[in-house]
Amino acid sequence: MYDPNNVFARILRGEIPCKKVAEDEHTLAFHDINPQAPVHVLVIPKGAYLSWDDFSARATDAEQAALTRMVGRVAREAGLAETGYRVLANTGRDGHQDVPHLHLHVLGGRPLGPMLQRPRD
Numbered sequence: 001m002y003d004p005n006n007v008f009a010r011i012l013r014g015e016i017p018c019k020k021v022a023e024d025e026h027t028l029a030f031h032d033i034n035p036q037a038p039v040h041v042l043v044i045p046k047g048a049y050l051s052w053d054d055f056s057a058r059a060t061d062a063e064q065a066a067l068t069r070m071v072g073r074v075a076r077e078a079g080l081a082e083t084g085y086r087v088l089a090n091t092g093r094d095g096h097q098d099v100p101h102l103h104l105h106v107l108g109g110r111p112l113g114p115m116l117q118r119p120r121d
């Protein structure tokens, strides 16, 4: 069940501030509050989608295209197209998703290392 009081829903309603990077009809991009790289932008759909699983199943083609294009735009405008970057969507329990509104992390600005670290014992 989608929780309309999650922090990103509150950002979308303007109840919590964010440092906006870009916006269009279907998406909002803003800086992560706790950046893990020199560039760390979150791209979210404006619709009430819990996760990648939910979004990929239910979102309209226009919403899905807008999200994809916004990720590319954000990365290009941040100067990452040449040096490279990482896009990731933590999904559900095993994916360690903390905020229950779909968000794509766009990370770059330094070498990011291997994709996954071994879990600590």
Ligand code: 5GP
Pocket (backbone or CB within 6 Å): 007, 016, 018, 019, 030, 031, 032, 033, 034, 035, 089, 090, 096, 097, 098, 099, 100
């Ligand atoms: P997750 O672990 O769900 O993939 O990532 C959630 C992300 O949201 C984290 O990187 C965290 O720093 C970011 N975050 C959590 N609360 C806020 C907030 O209020 N504002 C912004 N800009 N980012 C947030």
